[in-house]
Amino acid sequence: MLKIGVIGCGAIGRDHIRRLTDLVPGAQVVACADYFKEAADKVAAQYGITAYETGEALIAAPEVEAVVITSSDPSHAGYVLASLEAGKYVFCEKPLAQNAADCEKIIAAELAHGKRLLQVGFMRRYDRGYAEMKRIIDSGELGAPLMIHACHRNVSQPDGFQTEMGVSNVAIHELDICRWLLGDEYEAGQVLKVRQSACSTKGYDNPQIVLLETKTGCRIDVEVQVADAYGYDIQCQVVCEKGTVNLPDPYAVVKRANATRSFPILTDWKDRFIEAYDIELTQWVQAVEAGKLTGPSAWDGYVACVAADALNRSRGTGMFRKIETIEKPELYQ
Numbered sequence: 001m002l003k004i005g006v007i008g009c010g011a012i013g014r015d016h017i018r019r020l021t022d023l024v025p026g027a028q029v030v031a032c033a034d035y036f037k038e039a040a041d042k043v044a045a046q047y048g049i050t051a052y053e054t055g056e057a058l059i060a061a062p063e064v065e066a067v068v069i070t071s072s073d074p075s076h077a078g079y080v081l082a083s084l085e086a087g088k089y090v091f092c093e094k095p096l097a098q099n100a101a102d103c104e105k106i107i108a109a110e111l112a113h114g115k116r117l118l119q120v121g122f123m124r125r126y127d128r129g130y131a132e133m134k135r136i137i138d139s140g141e142l143g144a145p146l147m148i149h150a151c152h153r154n155v156s157q158p159d160g161f162q163t164e165m166g167v168s169n170v171a172i173h174e175l176d177i178c179r180w181l182l183g184d185e186y187e188a189g190q191v192l193k194v195r196q197s198a199c200s201t202k203g204y205d206n207p208q209i210v211l212l213e214t215k216t217g218c219r220i221d222v223e224v225q226v227a228d229a230y231g232y233d234i235q236c237q238v239v240c241e242k243g244t245v246n247l248p249d250p251y252a253v254v255k256r257a258n259a260t261r262s263f264p265i266l267t268d269w270k271d272r273f274i275e276a277y278d279i280e281l282t283q284w285v286q287a288v289e290a291g292k293l294t295g296p297s298a299w300d301g302y303v304a305c306v307a308a309d310a311l312n313r314s315r316g317t318g319m320f321r322k323i324e325t326i327e328k329p330e331l332y333q
């Protein structure tokens, strides 16, 4: 049994604790921590595990063999660095850090160990729809990929949400999945503001459009709506030379009634990618037990943050910005 400590007992933290406890073979959650003490105490009582006062105390605890980080974005980099310093395997929810500079520190810390200890929570790579799209693209049957049209629509955002987070927290999923689907790297990008939706009254831009150009000249457009008032709607179409591949909508029963054909659209990301999260954590535990991580790496987390930084800097300039990374270390080849 891999003994796991989870830092962050909010929405996804509680969902991952349930998943690791009830579904994932070989996993045992033994500890939790949260900035909000009552949240950790409640989870600890529910699962009969230890609540630590701080994330740092949890990481240092001898009973904790591996760490899962599901706390708010600004805390990720510090907890990842502390976990690496303790020599422990760590799974960090996206984004890996708030900026590329912090990701570089994480890469340096992992390189010092000479082996991968970190996986980033880009769970869409484990979604059956995206995986099948990648299989078809990689088979070459449709020729070279040319363009991606994608959209990421959320129902609403919590207080404190800011325009930049539409890229660094929300579209960060597309920044990872598009380069993974294409097997390509980014050259440049920009963010455009469009006519604003009446659903956004809290001071952040909504919608925004992310435009990307890859090294091979593919073009990507991602519509980012963080308050659409109707559903959690993720779309992706890859246009290739001889055809297209589309991300399927999730399983839903079609109803025919009142002269209408209809099916429900999910509103919660936990339900939309439930199977992908299950597969992601199951494979992570297996990989930790085998001592060889294969899922999204510190490098993948870094590239997404480099792209997000460039995109956020482009806002309001009307210009594409270069997306430039450090040289890729051998560990991540």
Ligand code: NAP
Pocket: 007, 008, 009, 010, 011, 012, 013, 033, 034, 035, 036, 039, 055, 070, 071, 072, 073, 075, 093, 094, 095, 121, 122, 123, 169, 269
């Ligand atoms: P949430 O419900 O707000 O939960 C975050 C929890 O972490 C809150 O209880 C918060 O406490 C706590 N926290 C904040 N700073 C902390 C710190 N320094 N140390 C310990 N705990 C701290 O948010 P969420 O929706 O679960 O998201 C958590 C993280 O997962 C985010 O980084 C998010 O981007 C990521 N996420 C990923 C996916 C995905 O699809 N892979 C989906 C959802 C979320 P307070 O409320 O007191 O601040």
